[in-house]
Amino acid sequence: MQKSIPARQIALFSACVLPVYKMLELPSLLARRTNGDLWLPALLQLALQFALLCAVLYAVKRGEGTLLSRMQAKLGKGLYAVYGLYAVFYLFYAVLPILDLEKFTYAVFYDTAPTSFSFGFFFLLLAFVGCKRLKTVGRFGDGALFIFPIAFFALIVMAFSACDLSSLLPVAKTPVQDVVSAVRYTAMPFCDVALLLPLVLRLEYQKGDGKKIAVGYGVGAICSLLFLVVFYGVFSTSAGREHYAFSKIAQYFPALDVVGRVDLLFVYLLCILAFFYACVPFLYTVRCVKRLAPKFSPCLSSGILAVVAFVFTLFCNKYYDAIYSLFGYRLYPVFWVFGFILPLLLLFFTGGKKRATNAST
């Protein structure tokens, strides 16, 4: 049985890694639909995810052992179906971040025209991370504490010089149906609980763990909202056309003319987190496959899946817009089902009685 991931690592992963993907393509997507109120659908989504996370943590807290062990006891072999479904879901979930990162890579890392194979090397990383255990995700959460705050706040401070917050006013002027549609179609980047699920399911709950994770997620959510607000403050009405927000947000900082684009160094730091973020659902898929077929080597399945992902990206990068609208506008219910409804069902796996108080970590 795998060791439990400490609550601290889950909290730090929530605070320092999860917000990064929301700073990539989501800001322009939200700005296109809701203009200065882009923070409103984000707030609703984050509040929804926060509530869902609290519900899941409640389910973890109520009862003995890990939530996974309780699911195993209740579902028996039925748990394999869950593994199978989530293996497919995580693979499905990994598609957009990888495609986003590919576009982002060509736009941000190169002034020149790179070959279409350049991004192919990312799949080596994908295969490598896929071989790792879940504890790598937790350890990365710890490590991100030394990357995210430095890079994020440096960019925000630099961006503030060109930020006009009055462009966000008047508040809540966007029609409700636009906000609702923005919420509906941006389910994918906000599927945070689904990404935390494999970690939380293995959590050996101890007193205070729930608070730690909730606070971690809350901090991440505040960072995401702060970024959206500053982003719109910098780009105002043109925000909808500004893709890959975090690479551009600080470019108007006056000192950059003298010292060069040092903001890019902070962007690159965030990219490390973004690259890892894109690998996480892939790693989960490999772990699910490992559960379904224990004799099948994770390295082999990771390698095979990475090759499949590489070939898919190679053929599909020209149809990015089509894939994006397919995932965003047609297949969005999948994210609602796997990212919201199914995690909510975990409430059925509560042990019924309150857990005996453990010593705090």
Next chain:
Amino acid sequence: MNMKTTGLTGNLQKDVGAVKNILSAEDVLTYDFTTENGVACTLVYADGMVNKQLLGELVARPLSALTVQKDGGKVALSALQTQIATTVRFPEFKTKPTLQESVQEVLDGNTLLLVDTLPIAFIVGAKLLPVRAVMEPPTDVAVKGPREGFIEDIKTNMALVRKRLKTPELQMDTVRLGKRSDTAVVVCYLQGTTNPRFVEEVKQKLQNVQLDNVPSSSYVSALLSSRPHTLFRTVGTTEKPDIFTAKIAEGRVGVLVDGSPIALTAPFILTEDLQSSEDYFISPFMATLFRLLRLIALFVAVLLPAFYVSAQLFKMQLLPLGLILTVASSVRELPLSPALEMFVVLFLLETLKEASIRMPKYVGMSLSVVGALVLGETAVSAGFLSTPAIIVVAFSGICLYTVPNFVETGSLLRWLYLLVAGGLGTFGIVLLSTFLLCYLFTLENFSVPVLAPFSPLLLTDMKDSVVKYDLFGLKQRPKLLRSPNKTRLKKGD
């Protein structure tokens, strides 16, 4: 040595013959003499490894004057043994019953005393091995702090450790390694402070492998490493007894290897490389500042050439406009691409470094002149290399030496980064960094992650990582070492 265990016969001629049969080399000598009343004795020793004067004065002379008690014309064996033991007043004097053990002692530098009629061998510890003096190690020079360094002799090294840790808790367990070298490896730890699991694991790892020869501690280091092929060190090394004992006192296991001045410590974490013995002799603020400086210098050393190449090839925006123009004017007529140029300069640097280490000192000066002035200057004026490239590599080279223990790994990483920067630009740099981070996050030895206390996050252990707290801030031993004795500083005790 692969021999059948056989006992000694008590027949002096036969026993000496058996020993000489095994130790047939010319440097194994024998010295025959008799006691006052004619009992024959023989000393067997390896020439150049024993103190002959001591042997003569404390063993041969008293025994020659000894009158062996005889019972009805026959020698009483137990009485003879006692007589010899009381006559030879030597601090290291023991008996060995088998031929194999006796032979082993001779190879270790001890002297064998065989006495006619006695079926045992006396071992006289009159070892006098050629050793150099204790001096400051060239790899770990300190302006402030102790200057003693380990030498090749394990007994001296053990004494240097014992001198600093005068506690009965200090244990030194000897393990013999190497089928042919039979090298003594001493595992040092503090009982009650070091996690017993670490001690067991070290011993187990040492005993699990049959090596032919163990010429230095690097062999033992490979045995102790969880992943022998890793880029990063997973076992600590030091040449200084003060650092060695400090690490043992923290709860680590130390390993001394006979014939090697480099001692090993485990478990090892990467932040140990940032620490210098001087940090503990200056104010904690200065120590923190220097550690930060070393960390930044390390990143600069590894990444600067790569960023310079990718800025030129793929992302000019990384440089300010004025610098772009300067660089552009320098590289305008160069025949090499930026990546190839950087490869050439870095190759030059590494070659010069390699040559200067191995070259005799008096040739070193000429090498510096040829390398730095002739090669560098003429290569630039001939339009073969650009000045910025030489500056970048020189600065990177200097930065790398701020963390001497990381030079090999840093140098290798610099090549790797240069390779990916030349091919993929900053994307390659970021990708490789993510790859290395993921690798390091899972790299462990003795179940201790090498990136601790950053990942996993151990806040209390951070007090002596990049940040250095004062003495009173370091009340607890590092958590990651899981010591049974957690407290190392108590006030008013």
